Amino acid sequence: xxxxxxxxxxxxxxxxxxxxxxxxxxxxxxxxxxxxxxxxxxxxxxxxxxxxxxxxxxxxxxxxxxxxxxxxxxxxxxxxxxxxxxxxxxxxxxxxxxxxxxxxxxxxxxxxxxxxxxxxxxxxxxxxxxxxxxxxxxxxxxxxxxxxxxxxxxxxxxxxxxxxxxxxxxxxxxxxxxxxxxxxxxxxxxxxxxxxxxxxxxxxxxxxxxxxxxxxxxxxxxxxxxxxxxxxxxxxxxxxxxxxxxxxxxxxxxxxxxxxxxxxxxxxxxxxxxxxxxxxxxxxxxxxxxxxxxxxxxxxxxxxxxxxxxxxxxxxxxxxxxxxxxxxxxxxxxxxxxxxxxxxxxxxxxxxxxxxxxxxxxxxxxxxxxxxxxxxxxxxxxxxxxxxxxxxxxxxxxxxxxxxxxxxxxxxxxxxxxxxxxxxxxxxxxxxxxxxxxxxxxxxxxxxxxxxxxxxxxx
Amino acid sequence: xxxxxxxxxxxxxxxxxxxxxxxxxxxxxxxxxxxxxxxxxxxxxxxxxxxxxxxxxxxxxxxxxxxxxxxxxxxxxxxxxxxxxxxxxxxxxxxxxxxxxxxxxxxxxxxxxxxxxxxxxxxxxxxxxxxxxxxxxxxxxxxxxxxxxxxxxxxxxxxxxxxxxxxxxxxxxxxxxxxxxxxxxxxxxxxxxxxxxxxxxxxxxxxxxxxxxxxxxxxxxxxxxxxxxxxxxxxxxxxxxxxxxxxxxxxxxxxxxxxxxxxxxxxxxxxxxxxxxxxxxxxxxxxxxxxxxxxxxxxxxxxxxxxxxxxxxxxxxxxxxxxxxxxxxxxxxxxxxxxxxxxxxxxxxxxxxxxxxxxxxxxxxxxxxxxxxxxxxxxxxxxxxxxxxxxxxxxxxxxxxxxxxxxxxxxxxxxxxxxxxxxxxxxxxxxxxxxxxxxxxxxxxxxxxxxxxxxxxxxx
Numbered sequence: 001x002x003x004x005x006x007x008x009x010x011x012x013x014x015x016x017x018x019x020x021x022x023x024x025x026x027x028x029x030x031x032x033x034x035x036x037x038x039x040x041x042x043x044x045x046x047x048x049x050x051x052x053x054x055x056x057x058x059x060x061x062x063x064x065x066x067x068x069x070x071x072x073x074x075x076x077x078x079x080x081x082x083x084x085x086x087x088x089x090x091x092x093x094x095x096x097x098x099x100x101x102x103x104x105x106x107x108x109x110x111x112x113x114x115x116x117x118x119x120x121x122x123x124x125x126x127x128x129x130x131x132x133x134x135x136x137x138x139x140x141x142x143x144x145x146x147x148x149x150x151x152x153x154x155x156x157x158x159x160x161x162x163x164x165x166x167x168x169x170x171x172x173x174x175x176x177x178x179x180x181x182x183x184x185x186x187x188x189x190x191x192x193x194x195x196x197x198x199x200x201x202x203x204x205x206x207x208x209x210x211x212x213x214x215x216x217x218x219x220x221x222x223x224x225x226x227x228x229x230x231x232x233x234x235x236x237x238x239x240x241x242x243x244x245x246x247x248x249x250x251x252x253x254x255x256x257x258x259x260x261x262x263x264x265x266x267x268x269x270x271x272x273x274x275x276x277x278x279x280x281x282x283x284x285x286x287x288x289x290x291x292x293x294x295x296x297x298x299x300x301x302x303x304x305x306x307x308x309x310x311x312x313x314x315x316x317x318x319x320x321x322x323x324x325x326x327x328x329x330x331x332x333x334x335x336x337x338x339x340x341x342x343x344x345x346x347x348x349x350x351x352x353x354x355x356x357x358x359x360x361x362x363x364x365x366x367x368x369x370x371x372x373x374x375x376x377x378x379x380x381x382x383x384x385x386x387x388x389x390x391x392x393x394x395x396x397x398x399x400x401x402x403x404x405x406x407x408x409x410x411x412x413x414x415x416x417x418x419x420x421x422x423x424x425x426x427x428x429x430x431x432x433x434x435x436x437x438x439x440x441x442x443x444x445x446x447x448x449x450x451x452x453x454x455x456x457x458x459x
Numbered sequence: 460x461x462x463x464x465x466x467x468x469x470x471x472x473x474x475x476x477x478x479x480x481x482x483x484x485x486x487x488x489x490x491x492x493x494x495x496x497x498x499x500x501x502x503x504x505x506x507x508x509x510x511x512x513x514x515x516x517x518x519x520x521x522x523x524x525x526x527x528x529x530x531x532x533x534x535x536x537x538x539x540x541x542x543x544x545x546x547x548x549x550x551x552x553x554x555x556x557x558x559x560x561x562x563x564x565x566x567x568x569x570x571x572x573x574x575x576x577x578x579x580x581x582x583x584x585x586x587x588x589x590x591x592x593x594x595x596x597x598x599x600x601x602x603x604x605x606x607x608x609x610x611x612x613x614x615x616x617x618x619x620x621x622x623x624x625x626x627x628x629x630x631x632x633x634x635x636x637x638x639x640x641x642x643x644x645x646x647x648x649x650x651x652x653x654x655x656x657x658x659x660x661x662x663x664x665x666x667x668x669x670x671x672x673x674x675x676x677x678x679x680x681x682x683x684x685x686x687x688x689x690x691x692x693x694x695x696x697x698x699x700x701x702x703x704x705x706x707x708x709x710x711x712x713x714x715x716x717x718x719x720x721x722x723x724x725x726x727x728x729x730x731x732x733x734x735x736x737x738x739x740x741x742x743x744x745x746x747x748x749x750x751x752x753x754x755x756x757x758x759x760x761x762x763x764x765x766x767x768x769x770x771x772x773x774x775x776x777x778x779x780x781x782x783x784x785x786x787x788x789x790x791x792x793x794x795x796x797x798x799x800x801x802x803x804x805x806x807x808x809x810x811x812x813x814x815x816x817x818x819x820x821x822x823x824x825x826x827x828x829x830x831x832x833x834x835x836x837x838x839x840x841x842x843x844x845x846x847x848x849x850x851x852x853x854x855x856x857x858x859x860x861x862x863x864x865x866x867x868x869x870x871x872x873x874x875x876x877x878x879x880x881x882x883x884x885x886x887x888x889x890x891x892x893x894x895x896x897x898x899x900x901x902x903x904x905x906x907x908x909x910x911x912x913x914x915x916x917x918x919x
Contacts, residue, residue, distance in 0.1 A: 074646065098696055098805045121702065143649070156652070157620070170892045178801045179833045180617060180873035182606045182656045183881075183888055185897050185916075189619070189652035197648075210702035237561070240673075240742070279745030332642040334562045365562075366642040397641055410645050418635030425648060427903035432896070443646035 001037035001080065005058055009040055009082070012050050017041040017088075028065045028085060030441075031077030036063065039083045044105070045163055045171055045202035048084065052200065053169030055082060055437045063439050064196040066107060066135030070128070070142040074195035076405050078441035086137050089202060092116060100208045101160060101177055106137030106201050113206075122208040125152035129314045140201050143193030147313060150363035151242025151275065156192035158207045164191060164199035167433030177205050197442035198432050212275040216285050217243070217306045219271055221264025221297040225249075225346055228268035229339030231292050232362040235272060236335070239284050243273040244363035245313060248346060251357035251370070254319040260312040263299040270296075270362070271313060313359075320357050320370035327381060328402045329369035329388060337395035338365045344391050345369060354384055365397070378404050411447040422448055461500045461545075465521060469503055469545070472513045477504040488546045491533040492593075493880050494794065494844060497541035499526065504548050508626060508634050508665035514547060515632035515663075518909045525909050527659045529569065529598030533605060534797055535878030537658045542913055549600050552665065555579050563671045564623060564640045569600025569664050573607075576669070585671040588615040591874070592785065603664050606656025608874030610781075613699075613832030614706045614740075615672070617874065619655040626666035627654065630905035640668055653900065658876050659911040661904045675706070675740035679750040680768040682777040683735045683757040684728060688712060688827075690761035691733035692808030695831045697756045698737070699804070703749050707738035708832035709781050712811070715826045715839075718787040719780045727780060731763075735831065736781050781828075785839065788826040792841035798857065800864035801873030804834040813863040814838050820859075821852040835873040836864075862887065877915045885917050895919070 010018045018040050019025075025035040042048045055062045061081030065071070089107030096102065097120035104113060110124065111132025117123050127146035128134050134144065140162075145154035161175030164187075175181055175188035191199055222228035225248060232246055247255075249267045256262070262269055274284040289298055301309050320326045333341050342358055345367070349356040355372035369388060373381050378401075385401060392399035400410065414421055425448040429436070436449070461469075461480075469478045479485070479502040489496045500523075505511050518525045524544030531538050540546050553570035560583035567576055573594035576587050590609035591597055597607065603625065608617045615621075624638030638651040654661050685691045688710075695708055711719075711734050720727040727734065735757070739749050754765045768774040789795050802810045811827060814836070818825040826839040838860060842853045861871050861884045871881050871888050885894065897916045902908075912918075 096803070096805075098700060099803045100699070101803070156649070157616075166892075166896055170896075172893050172896045173889070174893075176870050177803050177868050178835075178870055178873065180608050180612055180799075180801050180830070180835045181870040182874055182876050183871045183885070184893070185661075185900060186606070186619065186652045186656055187896070187900075190649055192652075193649050195646075210699075210704065213702065276741070277745035277749065279748065280742040283742060283744040330644045332644040334559075334641060336561050361642075364642050366644065398644060400644055407646070410647075413645060414647065417637070418633060420629055420631065420633030421635050421637075424629060424633075424635070424904065425650075427906070428648075428900060431899040431903040444648050447646075 001060070005060065006038055008054060009038065009051065012054065013040055013042055013047055025083065028068060028083035030071050030075045034077035034079040036083035037080050039085055041085050041088050043088050045165055048165045048200050048202055049169045049171050051082065051084060052165050052167065052438070056169055056435050059435055060437060061440050062437050063441065064137065064141070064200045066138035067109065067133050069130035069134045070138050070144060073402060074142055074443050075439070076441040076443060076446055084200065086135065086202070093203070095120065097122065099177070100210070101205055102208060103203060103205050104136065105203055106140065107135050109133050109135055110139060117208055118211065121211050123211050124158055124206055125209055126155045126158065131314060136204060137201050140192050140204060141195050147243040147245050147271070147310070147361065148273065149361060150244055152209070156189045159188050159192060159204055160207050161205040162188050162191060162201050163203035164201050166199050167438035172199065175205065179207065195442040195444050196439040197429070197445045198438070200438070214278045214281040215273060215275040216281055217271060217273040217301045217309055218285065218288055219262060219264050219269060219299045219301060219309055220292055221266035221269045222295065223266050225268040225343055227295055228270055229342055231296065232270055233339055235288065236363045239274070239287055241272045241363065242275045243271065245271040246342065246360040246362045247271070247313070247316070248358040250355070251316055251320065251359055254357060255312050255315060258315060258319040260315045260319065262309070262312055263305070264297045266297065271309060316357070316359050317370070320372060324374040327371040327373050327375050327378060327404065329371065329385065329399060330402050331367040331369065331388065331392045331397055331399045333365040333367065333392060333395050333397035335363070335365040337397065338362055338367065341367055341391055341395060345388060348384065348387055352384060354381070375403055407443060407447040461523065465517065465523065466501065468517055469501060469514065473503055473505060473510050488528065488548070489539070491531045491536060491538045493534060493536050493539070494796070495536040495539045495541070495879050497539045498543060499540040499546040500543045502546045502548060504551050506551055508628055511547060511628045511663055511665060512632045512634050514545065515628060515630060515909065518545065519631060519907045522907060523909065524912055526911055527604070527663045529601035530572065530596045532593045532597040532601060533878065534799070534875035535872070535880040537605065537876055537878035537911065537914060539879060541879060547663065549598065556666065558583065560585050560671065562640065564668055565671055566666055566668050567599050569598055569603065569667060571599050573597055573599060573602055580671055584674050586674050587669055588621050588672050589618045599667050600664055603655060603667055604657065604659045605876045606874070608830070608835065610707045610709060610830060612830055612835065613708060614704045619652070621670045622651065622655055622667060623670055624651065624668040625654065625664040627662040627664050629662050630910040638668065656876070658878060658915045660901060660915050677743040677746050678738060678740045678774070679746055680774045680777050681737045681750065681753060682766045683737065683762040684731045684764040685733045685735070685762055687732040687761070688811045689808050691735045692811065692831065694735060694757045694760040694762065695807070696805050697760055698753055699832070701752060701756065703739065703753065705737050705753070705832060706740045707736060708830070709736040710829040710831040711780065711784055712827040714824065715784050715788055715828055718791060718826065719784055722787045722790065723779065723783060725779060734780065736777060784828055788839050788841070791824065792843060794842055794844040796840040796853065796857065798838050798840065798860055799835060799873045799875045800838070800860050800869060800871065801833070801835045802864055802867040802869030804832065806867040806869065807831055807834050807836065810836055810863060810867055810869070814860055817856055817859045817863070821856045823852050823856045833873070834869065858884070879914055882914065882917055
């Protein structure tokens with residue numbers, strides 16, 4: 001990147017908000033040796049717009065960046081360009097307790113936002129496993145959600161409107177402040193999960209929920225995986241938990257070893273949370289005890305234990321990945337096929353002596369598979385992955401490998417849903433970002449814009 | 460007029476009996492539920508996605524405007540063929556293709572009415588939550604196109620919260636699948652978000668996958684009567700501030716109360732300033748306490764009477780006034796215009812005051828209904844369409860209502876859409892830059908501008 005360009009950035013933002021320090025650049029990069037050329041820290045949406053306009057003039061890539069906690073899931077490694085760190089966008093411009101909304105800048109972390117919202121007995125529900133340090137902007141880019149997705153949905157469900165900086169550097173408003181609003185195309189939700197490819201979200205009008213009177217997480221250990229699956233099925237049908245997570249014995253053991261032991265034993269455990277009015281939650285918990293108290297070890301978590309429990313669930317990836325990393329697969333299934341998939345995958349691993357763990361957002365039919373195998377030797381486990389694909393497809397679902405940057409399969413899958421989709425997506429990107437400066441490495445569009453770029457390997 | 464070649468190609472695509480061009484037929488498809496009109500050149504009944512695709516390919520080749528239409532219940536002119544061309548009628552695609560209660564999904568064709576779907580899933584203990592007032596006749600395709608709302612918005616959201624995927628014919632005549640029944644895990648843009656509520660400008664849905672919700676195990680219904688609108692509005696805010704999110708919070712003003720009472724004689728106090736219909740649902744345990752708290756809050760905020768339904772029959776009775784409100788008030792004058800300006804919930808009392816002042820200023824009677832929980836006001840503006848002078852006052856009234864809503868931090872439309880009816884007001888709500896962003900998206904979908912052109916987003 002030319003010195004002249006860096007100087008122009010420094011003129012725009014002040015030299016103290018522009019850096020080429022390699023250590024700082026590394027913090028805003030997805031992979032190893034591929035770093036941005038410069039990291040900038042705009043103060044607000046207006047400054048973001050100026051940076052994006054300058055980048056358009058020069059044809060330089062701009063990649064918005066918050067805490068970087070989701071980045072690997074949605075971005076490919078990219079060399080060069082501007083990392084646009086939004087961490088100075090911290091303001092809560094309006095916290096309207098009565099309307100249960102807030103108009104906030106997106107560089108602020110979820111936990112810090114919720115600290116403020118809780119003073120009004122309200123909260124913003126998304127609880128990504130990446131933790132409370134995630135910025136709101138990152139959660140919007142990723143449309144993040146966590147275990148409570150079952151009860152509360154994803155980030156997009158809490159967005160009423162946005163201020164975005166378009167890829168050509170204009171400030172655009174979407175949506176508004178009301179739940180019912182049909183005066184524009186729903187760009188508010190369209191931008192959620194777009195990984196910064198169509199606009200930089202600089203402010204969001206978020207919809208908040210009243211804090212539940214009571215929330216109780218329960219941990220249930222089952223002697224057999226099959227029983228855990230059956231219990232999970234029935235619990236979702238009858239008792240309406242807000243979270244319903246399943247973890248298998250391999251994962252439980254890995255968590256134990258990494259210092260995050262679960263309070264129960266068995267071949268599998270369920271983490272079920274109930275939230276709402278006190279009487280209803282008490283009833284739900286009583287029902288769980290009455291129905292599963294015999295077959296399972298049931299532990300009700302108090303406030304401190306609850307934090308430990310969720311923390312253990314959050315550590316699953318690190319516990320399985322260790323130093324060399326692991327391959328992370330994801331299956332999306334009919335709820336009715338989830339238990340069967342989990343059990344068949346378990347038998348598959350046993351028969352192939354494959355070290356692998358399973359964790360499921362059971363209520364959502366979403367199963368994560370952690371293969372204890374370095375992602376760099378991805379081909380060696382091709383057969384197992386193929387079998388998992390067949391298992392999911394056989395149930396009418398889909399299995400994808402998440403942390404391998406091979407998007408050829410995604411491209412084939414999207415094409416299978418209509419050959420016109422790829423040209424349509426390309427036209428959308430070109431219409432909004434004619435110079436293709438904004439987040440050219442987003443996975444959601446990489447396979448659209450550049451079929452070859454879709455198979456770039458991880459750095 | 461369509462040329463002979465175009466007509467014969469249409470006949471080849473859908474069959475002789477499915478292309479209408481007689482004056483009477485064309486006149487029948489000129490309108491929707493607004494007062495707007497536009498004469499089409501041909502009306503075509505379609506049976507499947509392939510036929511629609513072929514029609515759109517033809518329309519692109521010849522640059523003919525195409526207007527998709529369900530039951531024609533729209534309240535913003537979205538299905539009015541104001542530029543002529545072809546009206547594509549979807550009502551024969553009316554099969555419910557699948558109901559899967561355990562996975563909580565159903566798949567329907569777009570011509571199925573909202574109510575037909577409700578009735579079909581009810582035996583499984585399921586509900587399709589969006590319930591627009593037009594649900595007996597309005598189609599799922601129309602609900603999808605307009606992002607229809609309803610009475611349960613505050614707790615359960617609107618159409619966009621309950622559609623999981625569609626089969627869609629793009630404006631270019633290509634058939635694609637978007638979204639799906641299960642958790643979306645592939646790295647994909649959320650095109651579905653853009654499509655729901657796109658008012659038939661970005662594609663025509665030919666299959667719709669919807670989310671079903673288990674019927675709430677218990678429901679409590681209450682009706683509170685107030686001397687003033689203010690007190691009713693305050694009650695709404697207070698209930699929600701106490702952490703209770705009712706499924707329904709419907710407000711009716713004095714004009715509506717009088718019209719209903721005059722028609723049905725169900726014992727509503729004629730002098731009441733407002734009534735509030737409130738419903739909470741959920742697990743049985745704890746619901747009594749919520750209902751008691753609501754009653755207490757209503758009384759504390761000035762309710763002169765609060766009734767709690769003790770059984771299904773009483774519940775129906777409490778709902779009667781709300782269900783018949785529009786019919787009752789529409790009896791007062793030859794025509795009415797139903798608006799849907801929406802403001803943040805706490806601004807609703809102020810909005811009601813402003814609308815009352817506007818009604819007085821222009822001497823136009825306005826009855827007010829509101830989905831009070833989500834700040835969604837339905838002013839029913841009453842008039843005689845044949846009276847030119849009165850129509851001018853009505854026009855000014857509408858304009859001022861929209862301006863008031865925007866002024867209070869609200870929106871031109873909460874659930875009816877922009878279509879043609881509110882097109883002129885779009886520059887009040889958006890900057891030219893905002894509008895251009897949407898125009899560019901629209902061109903990406905519809906490079907030749909054939910699908911519902913000239914509606915929703917004002918042309919540059």
